[in-house]
Amino acid sequence: MPELFNELKDMMLNHEKDHLRNLIPYYETLWQHRDKLKELTDEISKWESIGIQYECDQEDYYTEGTIIIQFYKDSEDRYTQPDFHYDINLLHDQRYWGYCECNENDEDYNILKKCCGDGCDWVVPQISVNKINKVVYESFDGVEKDLWELEDKWKEYLSDHKEKVRQEELDRLENHLEQTKLDIKKLKENK
């Protein structure tokens, strides 16, 4: 029977070694709040197998990414899944407690961290556990040309946008050309 913390540890140690350092604080935060995770841990215990996947936040770095938990009745069959899964969002709780002015003479000074670790600015690991229900999962009904017909109704908006993008690109290139001319002139004068 799968168990959340064993599976998390396995994922961290065997598949996400590159992110281990960043994941450890979140593992510890989840463990601290394990009593509140009963809904998720009960759900996990009902399945023969679960999938735990870590996706780091490559786009904005405002979060540390997401751990996605999926459920499988049969560990051989990864396609049949219920219409829900869980996301554990790994967030940053910013505590602006003051710029660190700790020094080696302070009582609790940690030489490696160069700080006493209490009262200075700190980004605290924060978790948000969400059950995601798939409500609708459908494809477009019809053949390709049916969609073309529907897309036609949007034409004027698309062409407006296209013209705006064209104008912006033209302005950008013209500015660039002006700048290049200036650079050439400068270089010629500086013989």
Ligand SMILES: [Zn+2]
């Ligand atoms: Zn400090």
